[in-house]
Amino acid sequence: MNIWIAIGVTALGCYAVKLAGLLVPAAALERPLVKRLAALLPVALLAALTAQQTFADGHALVLDARAAGLAAAAVALVLRAPFLLVVAAAVVVTAGVRALGG
């Protein structure tokens, strides 16, 4: 039930912001500070989420195979690999390290 609540709230919220962009007069959102904040917010959220989903195990911080996978993804990104390859590198390296008992 909790999951359905989360799905419902997220669906409503995400739809509302999409619609707001189409309906709200431009002047309300076209302020420099608002635009800067909107550009930086995803940076903060994505950075925190990347770190947590790599190093978190419940409430504990751990260093496991996922870290190796993410490092592989980072290398792929630096080499300008396409999206598919970046994700594939993370998955394959994580599975490999786990198979080796990491």
Add this chain to the structure above:
Amino acid sequence: MRDALGVGVAVGLSGFAFGVTSAGSGLSLPQTCALSLLVFTGASQFALVGALAAGGNPLTAAAGAFFLGVRNAFYGLRLSQLLALPRAVRPFAAQWVIDETTAVALAQPGRRSARLGFTVTGLSLYVLWNLTTLLGALGAQAIGDTDAWGLDAAGPAVFLALLAPMVKTATERAVAGLAVLLGLGLLPVLPAGVPVLVAALAAPVALWAEGRRGGRARTVVPDASDVSAVPDVSDVSDGSGVSDAPGGDR
């Protein structure tokens, strides 16, 4: 045409990755598909299932996903001027206001082709995203232990691929660094999902610090040696700009 194909392949694959991740996070097949049908913005969906898997409260989890979806409002702003949609159509068009449709529509030379580009991209990605989500969720059920296949690393890798093109200036690097510190540092002490929301504060904090630095630099302009401290104004990025992420998000 090659670009459209590239976007389609990337979207299809991340849809598949989402289906797998969501199923691996313990969501049922209807729940996973409902997310792709109703939310239809990838980063928010990944964030939500990640937070729920970590045992987050549903509202905290939804809040993180919501903040990630806020950028779509700025896409809508651009699109409403460009497409000039009739009011009655806007509630239906809204669900397709995402990274890729905005990128395609903005790249068109005129209003007619922008409307066509928006509609074609929106419809085809919506179908593709939901289809591949379903396949991913079914695939995960067939595989069983998704962790053994390293599929739990797909989520963070998707986030990293989305994040990379956004981090260019010093302020953006500072925001990312501070957010990582807050997100990891608070993880052991706060309820699941909350550290990510606190980490979002890195954005206003960095803006405030940047404003202070800018203000101080202006007041000491007579000191020529300090001119290098003036922030590069050309670095100020356009918040409503379309991310050049490699098609990872919707």
